Structures are given as structure tokens and as C-alpha cells.
Amino acid sequence: MPSKPPLILAFDTSAAHCAAALLSGDRLLASVVEPMAKGQAERLLGLCNDIMADHGHGAGDLAAVGVGIGPGNFTGIRIAVSAARGLALGLGIPAVGVSAFDALRFGTEGACACAVDARRDQVFVQVFGATGLADAPGLHSLSQLPAHDGPLIGAHGRPPALPVAEAIARLTASRFSTTTTRPAPLYLRPADAAPARDAPPVILS
DSSP, rough: OOOOOOOEEEEEOOSSEEEEEETTTTTEEEEEEESSSOOOHHHHHHHHHHHHHHOOOOOGGGEEEEOOOOOOOOHHHHHHHHHHHHHHHHEEEEEEEEOOHHHHTTOOOOOEEEEEETTTEEEEEEEEOOSSOOOOEEETTTTTTOSSSSSEEEESSSSOOOOOHHHHHHHHHTTTOOOOOOOOOOOOOOSSSOOOOSSSOOOOO
């Protein structure tokens, strides 16, 4: 009996959306993006269950989970990475972290730069050379983007070849059999939230 193609679930909440995709071998079964500024924590697993159920699958059928690790929204990244780690641990399958830059570049040949909106007239940028080797990603103002050859893909550039969750799923399919590390958030800027400056309460003995 021929073996079944690996079933890959991928999702991303690093921006103002809840995105998920389901991939069976090379065949895309589902790709959904639901715009939302908040509420991803409540919606993510329900969305994943919905797209699997719609195609007659359950979590136990998964060969691997792919997740967007950012950069992007601090809280959104933590939501998705935590969910991926939990699913992987509970199901005993690999979880693969995919950066937003790799997802943006997927399907593009040669040199390019990939940009993610960082707000405040800034973008997170990673520059890729013609052979695919990449410079370290960084935070840049829109008026001072790093020098690069080829197109700018993503924020303030051309759109990516694939929706983010589908790109993550396809990259996960090519990486999960050799992945040895757990997904970890890719933060390129400290969180906006800061500890309260009020003095702590005095505890009376």
C-alpha cells in the first residue's frame, strides 16, 4: 500500500490577521487569512480545527506543524509559537519555525530584499543575495533602506508569490524531516509594553 503524503498544518499571527494553511504533499488543501487586530489567541486553534475537519482530517493525521516566528506583532508571535510548540509536544511531531522573510521570499529566484511593516515609518528588512545567502535582518527607516539587488518584496514593495501560511507550509514540508530545534520568536525590537513605574506596595509585617 502506498504511503500517504505528509500532512502539514501551518499558521501565522505575527500581523493583524489569523492565517492558516493545510498541505498534503504538494497539494494545497486550504489557505485562509482572517483579518483581525486582536483575538488571535481565541481564534487560532478553532480556525486550524475547522480547515482540518473540512477536509476530513484531525490533529492526529499531522506529520508536522509550521509557524511564522516573525518579526511582527510581539503578542501575535508569542501566540502562534506557543500554539505550535504545544501541538508538537502533544502530538509528538516536529514543529518548524519560519521567518516572515523566508515566507516573503518563497517562490522568488535570485537577489531581493524582504520587508515587514514595523510601523512608525520603519520596516524590518532582510537582504538576500543571488545565491540565497542572507544578511542579518534589521530595523530600518523607510527613507534609509539597506542597499540590495533585485526587487523589494513585502511592505512598501511588491506582494509575495504566496499567502503567508501557504509559504510557511511549503517551507515546513521541505524542512521538517531535518529540523532539530523548536520554533522561537524572532524579535528585532523590544516589546512596546514597559513595566509600571509606580513604586511597589509596602508589605506590612
